Amino acid sequence: MPWLKTAIIVQQPQSRLRASNVYSIQTEYARLQLIGVALLQLSEKKDKHVLEETVFSKIIRKEIPSDMLYQDDLVTAFRDINPARPTHILIVPNVHIPTACEFSDEHEPILGRMLRVASKLADQEGISADGYRLIINCGEHGRQEVMHVHMHLLGGADVGPMLVR
Ligand code: AMP
Numbered sequence: 001m002p003w004l005k006t007a008i009i010v011q012q013p014q015s016r017l018r019a020s021n022v023y024s025i026q027t028e029y030a031r032l033q034l035i036g037v038a039l040l041q042l043s044e045k046k047d048k049h050v051l052e053e054t055v056f057s058k059i060i061r062k063e064i065p066s067d068m069l070y071q072d073d074l075v076t077a078f079r080d081i082n083p084a085r086p087t088h089i090l091i092v093p094n095v096h097i098p099t100a101c102e103f104s105d106e107h108e109p110i111l112g113r114m115l116r117v118a119s120k121l122a123d124q125e126g127i128s129a130d131g132y133r134l135i136i137n138c139g140e141h142g143r144q145e146v147m148h149v150h151m152h153l154l155g156g157a158d159v160g161p162m163l164v165r
Contacts, residue, residue, distance in 0.1 A: 013157050056092050056148040069121060074113045077121055077153075086156030087125045087132070098147045100138040116154045127155035 011150070059066040060076045067079035067087060080088040083103065093110045103111065122128045132155030137144040 052147070053096055054146050056090075056146060056150065057096055059094065060094050062117055069124075070117055072113070072117075073082040074110050077117055080152070084152075085154045085159060087122075087127050087153065088124075089118075089121055089153040090149040090150045091121070091153060092148060097149045099144060100136055100142075100149055102149075114151050118151060121153060122155060125156065131155065133159045 018054040028131055055064065058064045059068070059078055060071075062068075066081075068076065069079065070077040070091075071094075073094070075091055075093055077091045080090050091114045093107070093114065095110070097107065097110075118134055119128070122132050132153060135154065136142075136149065137152075
């Protein structure tokens with residue numbers, strides 16, 4: 001335990017401190033400071049990613065306007081502000097889960113509800129017979145722009161090939 005070693009040395013009377021011990025304290029102190037700064041930076045980075053709310057939280061709490069179609073205890077659905085097809089709805093968890101990478105076992109009821117609400121809204125929009133696409137973009141390679149998990153419900157016209165090859 002390096003910190004214990006440092007503490008013991010610090011407790012020695014000044015007269016009994018040898019040069020090597022002083023050096024040991026200084027390097028140990030510098031090392032601990034570096035570790036401390038690195039840990040702080042790591043936790044700040046994680047907190048920023050995990051805790052920072054997006055515009056979707058404000059929509060869910062009705063603090064800003066949206067074309068909301070559905071809300072229950074677990075999920076909220078509203079029309080995309082920049083629709084890519086005649087029907088373009090976003091279904092989002094009420095709790096802030098930044099990306100699909102953060103899904104855990106406890107989120108299973110939310111994920112089930114998102115899918116169920118998507119199929120109900122598709123019926124409501126009259127697009128079920130012709131079909132539609134559900135998309136969840138995740139992270140950088142998934143080109144996710146809003147860091148609050150959301151499922152796109154797209155339909156009302158052919159949505160095209162799945163991916164450009
Ligand atoms: P993604 O690229 O999967 O993160 O998609 C984000 C989607 O959120 C885009 O389709 C945006 O048009 C949509 N969006 C961003 N801000 C709003 C907003 N205030 N209301 C509704 N949709 C939004």
